[in-house]
Amino acid sequence: AKLAWIAKTHPRLHRAWALKEGLRLVFTLAKTSPTAAVEALDRWIGWARRSRIDVFVDLQRRVVRHRDAILASIEHGLSNGRIESVNAKIRLITRMAFGFHSADALIALAMLSLGGHRPQLPTR
Structure with missing residues (x-):
């Protein structure tokens, strides 16, 4: 109910929450299906690019800049x-x-x- 209220009264905040959850989904999928995680990451990049939320646009740029390292982490399941x-x-x-x-x-x-x-x- 609270999430529906936020979506109705603060659509920008709801979009930011959905973007955060979309990125979280990428790393959840990485544990089970790396190919699905790569597809989800590509969809998230496009979504964040169009979001018009400055913080997520900047984050999207960083993700694109480090995409190869992120994909290697997803594929091999490695972390520092x-x-x-x-x-x-x-x-x-x-x-x-x-x-x-x-x-x-x-x-x-x-x-x-x-x-x-x-x-x-x-x-x-």
């Missing part, structure tokens, strides 16, 4: 999410290590936290 996660953890460990006297302690803390090694502690 894990790398970004590790980078964020390293930044957090670096902030924790500001009081250390040497970089060796920072490296040891990073290796303990992210290296996958779990040494047996004497009291456990």
Whole structure:
């Protein structure tokens, strides 16, 4: 009911929501059918280009500029999410290590936290 009310009273906002959902559909389809995802992406690009919403027109231009990388991500199912996660953890460990006297302690803390090694502690 709320969505119908928004469509009636704020058509531009409703169009922006529909564009957002259309782009979300592209990446949902990528998990099951990469060819359908590519077709959906091409339809979304045309729709966003004609939307007359500045933010989506700019986003569409960026998507077109990086289309090859996006298609490779859809086709192979690859993402840089894990790398970004590790980078964020390293930044957090670096902030924790500001009081250390040497970089060796920072490296040891990073290796303990992210290296996958779990040494047996004497009291456990």
